[in-house]
Amino acid sequence: MPAEYADASRCRATGRRVADLSYLLCYRAFMAQREKRSVSLPHDLAEAIDRAAKTEGTSFSAWLADTATHRLRLQAGRTGVVEWEAEHGPLTAEELAEGLSRARALLGRQPTKQRPRRSA
DSSP: OOGGGTTTTBOTTTOOBHHHHHHHHHHHHHSOOOOOOOOOOOHHHHHHHHHHHHHHTOOHHHHHHHHHHHHHHHHHHHHHHHHHHHHHOOOOHHHHHHHHHHHHHHHTOOOOOOOOOOOO
16 A cells, blocks of 8 residues: 555544544444433333333333424424414315325324214
């Protein structure tokens, strides 16, 4: 190897081998970054989460993260509907039925028969 390329396998800034540096850069790019938090939960709730996580084959933290993500998506959807209705008026019964049908199709669920609503 020519002398001018002798240090090509090392990073000039850190002196580390490029292969090592490349691994670190790729690791950070592809691995999920997490922020560690400490939370306090009622004992019964923590036990229920442990059971649910074990049933799903995941960790306590992953179960909480998935559940929080789901809840935030639902809230974003509700907010979107409220904003749309503020601009365009309330959704019609037909639009609501179509939305329910699309949601069920996306979730792979069968359409349900409409039950008559009862008054309180």
